[in-house]
Amino acid sequence: MTLLALENVDVFYGDLQAIFGVNLHIDQGEAVALIGANGAGKSTLLRAMIGLTAARHGTVRLDGHDITRERCDLVARRGVAIVPEGRRLFASLTVEENLLMGAARARPGPWTLDAVFALFPAMREFRHHNAAELSGGQQQMVAVGRALLTNPRLLLCDELSLGLAPKVVGEIYACFAGIRATGVSIILVEQDIVRARSASNRLYCLLKGRVTLEGASDAVSLDAISQAYFGERRQ
């Protein structure tokens, strides 16, 4: 069953159009990767999904409800959560307080503080640290935990691997199986095509605000991806 669907979505920042007529959907329990070069519009598309930047034209539907112009906090309450690009923890709050902010307006569901600590056991150790004192990998875990604590049905992950060592990225992606087992759908924005492919059922490739490729992750060839990614066949 379709959880989220975008129909002919245009997104603008003022006069500047960043997304052009995008159609995209994700089913319940599915993991969909969104790939594309810097500035392709991946983050903007996520913002339109959670209501941070409303689409100017077109429709965003969650469970069939039109949420195109719904306020962000109401969309969040319907079950959309985001792990934002750059992690964006609340810098003056401790780790635990950051997590509590995720839990405060949560829907009912499996994710509790204890469940998050079970997913990332190391977090118990630095739960009382200030968010600003953590390493990038630790921050990313907190950002994922904070989003999970809202008990989302749809989790938007924006470049989890940004600025992290490959080993740390591996650890974070290793948790994905456990997260997906709870039935949550995931939209995964990545620049790392190999990782995006292996962690998803389907993928969309975005180029300059337009979808240039979509398909099952194991069916599309790397060649097709690189063509869609860069807009032309590389020699």
Added chain:
Amino acid sequence: MSYVEAVLNGLMVGGLYGLFGLGLALAFGIMRIVNIAHGEFVVLAAYLGVTLLAVTPLPLPVVIVVVAIAAFALGWTLQATMLNRVLGPNPVPAMVITMGLSIVLRNVLVKLYGANIQSIDIGPLQTMGLAFGGLSIGLLPMLIFAIAVVLFVGVNLLLTRTTIGRAFRAAADDYEILETLGFNRRRIYNAALGLAVALSAVAGLLLAMRSSFSPFSGVERLLIAFEVVIIGGLGSLRGCFLGGLFLGVVQVVGLKLYPNSGPLFGHLAFFVVLLLRQSNLGSFLAWGRK
């Protein structure tokens, strides 16, 4: 009055100054709003207190609570009906709105109460005092100081132990992310301005029991609040409290030295702090800053 008494009295009035600063700092820290009408709210609270004491049989503690609640409602309403419309990176529209509001409030107060200087008479408590070790300290200033301390501690608990308090801090850090967690940013802002105005109102009412006021006292109160916030450092409760104490002591001791100096010494001290900060000699004055 000995100098020791002057210092103690300064500390006690300084607690109130700290509250003035806190109200301003909360609004700026959370919403990035510079509330120019802050001083007028402080004076408005004093007039509301005078009126309630005159026309109702309510005892003083109840009047304080009523004024606090009314001030909270006023702050909430101001944010909900006006300031939430001008949210954004530009702080000027909110300043213009609150500046306009301050002019309106001042003139309404003149119309209603006249331009005369007023004071709140609270009966025998006003003159009661305690004597120990050769010092005599008024009971009222001590009570007022205790209330200020309790309010600071209470706000600290609110900010660290409750969801709404954490949401205030989180909104100051990154309001977009707060929204993605299901919080209505505007509601948070309404509550924050409500709290800020309520704190300042209580402080204003308490100050009115110690010193007289007129519809034009708002500017002076606003100036104190600014000075406290700048001395104490933005975004720090402890800074506000200590900044308030510092100003209070300087002012009262200055008044003892030169009875006609008014708030001059407070302003001078503020100026000196600014200069020291500028020349980086003043790290010893940066206590309490995060």
